[in-house]
Amino acid sequence: MKAVVYHGPMDVRVDDKPKPKIEHQEDIVLKVTRTTICGSDLHLYHGNVKGMEPGQTLGHEFAGVVEQVGDSVDEVKAGDRVVIPFNISCGRCWFCRHQFWSQCDRSNPKGELGAVYGYGQMMGGYDGGQAEYVRVPYANTDPLKIPDNVSDDQALFLTDVLATGYFGADIANVQPGDDVAVFGAGPVGYFSAMSSLLRGAARVFVVDHWPTRLDKVAKIGAEPINFDKEDPVERIKKEAMGKGAVCIDAVGYEAVGHHSHDASSNPAYIPQNSLQVINWIVQVAHKFSTVGIPGVYMTEFANFPFGQFFQRELQIKMGQCPVKLYNEQLLHLIEVGRIDPTQLISHRMKLDEAKRAYDIFDKKGEATKIVLTP
Ligand SMILES: NC(=O)c1ccc[n+]([C@@H]2O[C@H](COP(=O)([O-])OP(=O)(O)OC[C@H]3O[C@@H](n4cnc5c(N)ncnc54)[C@H](O)[C@@H]3O)[C@@H](O)[C@H]2O)c1
Ligand SMILES: [Zn+2]
Numbered sequence: 001m002k003a004v005v006y007h008g009p010m011d012v013r014v015d016d017k018p019k020p021k022i023e024h025q026e027d028i029v030l031k032v033t034r035t036t037i038c039g040s041d042l043h044l045y046h047g048n049v050k051g052m053e054p055g056q057t058l059g060h061e062f063a064g065v066v067e068q069v070g071d072s073v074d075e076v077k078a079g080d081r082v083v084i085p086f087n088i089s090c091g092r093c094w095f096c097r098h099q100f101w102s103q104c105d106r107s108n109p110k111g112e113l114g115a116v117y118g119y120g121q122m123m124g125g126y127d128g129g130q131a132e133y134v135r136v137p138y139a140n141t142d143p144l145k146i147p148d149n150v151s152d153d154q155a156l157f158l159t160d161v162l163a164t165g166y167f168g169a170d171i172a173n174v175q176p177g178d179d180v181a182v183f184g185a186g187p188v189g190y191f192s193a194m195s196s197l198l199r200g201a202a203r204v205f206v207v208d209h210w211p212t213r214l215d216k217v218a219k220i221g222a223e224p225i226n227f228d229k230e231d232p233v234e235r236i237k238k239e240a241m242g243k244g245a246v247c248i249d250a251v252g253y254e255a256v257g258h259h260s261h262d263a264s265s266n267p268a269y270i271p272q273n274s275l276q277v278i279n280w281i282v283q284v285a286h287k288f289s290t291v292g293i294p295g296v297y298m299t300e301f302a303n304f305p306f307g308q309f310f311q312r313e314l315q316i317k318m319g320q321c322p323v324k325l326y327n328e329q330l331l332h333l334i335e336v337g338r339i340d341p342t343q344l345i346s347h348r349m350k351l352d353e354a355k356r357a358y359d360i361f362d363k364k365g366e367a368t369k370i371v372l373t374p
């Protein structure tokens with residue numbers, strides 16, 4: 001079968017690999033119908049994830065049709081259309097029983113963290129779903145059935161970015177009437193903004209510097225702020241009732257730095273500045289608020305502004321989204337037509353074109369989300 005395989009930094013290829021088999025009685029083999037590239041795949045692509053070895057199939061965002069089921073699987077059957085959370089959760093350990101789905105204690109035999117598809121040895125070493133087929137373990141727990149009136153495209157983002165965006169708004173405790181500042185207009189920022197509005201936010205500002213991405217968030221009712229053209233701290237402080245906003249960091253450690261606000265400079269060449277968003281947030285988050293951080297941070301930073309967080313009495317909530325906590329209810333919002341996640345899709349490409357798709361998504365620019373079809 002065809003699979004998108006990691007060969008090293010900036011080097012992904014579509015290779016021929018053996019089709020996966022049932023290895024355990026609770027496995028299914030899924031025929032993938034849709035998959036997509038995530039900002040988290042870019043950390044792998046940039047060679048920043050420890051334990052990512054050449055040869056692993058990439059991809060933790062996918063939906064498909066159940067092809068084969070293990071002997072003890074009774075929650076799904078061959079032919080069912082399902083979408084799979086990116087976290088692999090056993091359903092029975094202490095963490096799963098307490099709905100801490102992203103920190104399953106059994107799914108990752110290689111480490112302490114909960115397992116994730118296609119994310120290297122540190123996250124369990126499972127092959128991912130940017131492929132024609134993928135093995136899905138714990139199939140009595142993880143798959144979410146897609147109803148007939150919802151398309152695969154509509155359900156696909158329940159695998160991660162829609163749930164993670166909602167998680168951002170949830171951990172930041174967005175309440176009706178809040179003014180919210182979302183940093184990052186990538187897929188996670190887009191759905192954090194949508195979710196903040198769903199939860200009743202009064203105004204939602206979204207900070208980024210890619211016009212195409214900012215235009216997309218404006219279409220759902222958020223207010224874009226281009227940090228190449230204006231100072232986001234000044235603007236948010238002025239507009240959010242003078243007291244600041246509830247903040248969501250949907251960027252993470254690959255944040256690029258603030259620069260001269262010279263609109264002619266090319267955003268692609270601004271250097272990485274991992275704490276840029278944190279340093280903005282510590283100024284604009286309203287005192288006593290909770291900062292939600294779905295954006296990924298993988299290492300420690302000695303210059304993290306800990307003192308300012310203490311003085312302004314800011315709380316921080318962060319981590320990997322426990323997708324199963326949210327995906328059923330978000331599916332219902334899609335089913336009844338309250339939200340349409342497909343508006344985020346900018347490109348539809350064949351799995352064969354994955355190399356080019358990674359390059360396009362990595363450059364951001366025109367791409368908001370790329371859907372790949374095997
Ligand atoms: N917590 C989770 O479970 C989870 C799940 C999915 C993704 N993520 C993480 O969320 C982050 C975003 O994911 P994505 O798919 O939207 O990625 P993405 O790379 O497509 O988007 C990131 C956006 O941040 C913008 N950005 C960079 N520096 C900025 C700055 N200083 N201020 C404002 N915006 C800035 C970029 O221009 C880009 O549009 C990544 O770190 C990803 O790994 C976390
Ligand atoms: Zn993802």
Ligand SMILES: [Zn+2]
Nearest residue numbers: 090093096104
């Ligand atoms: Zn578990």
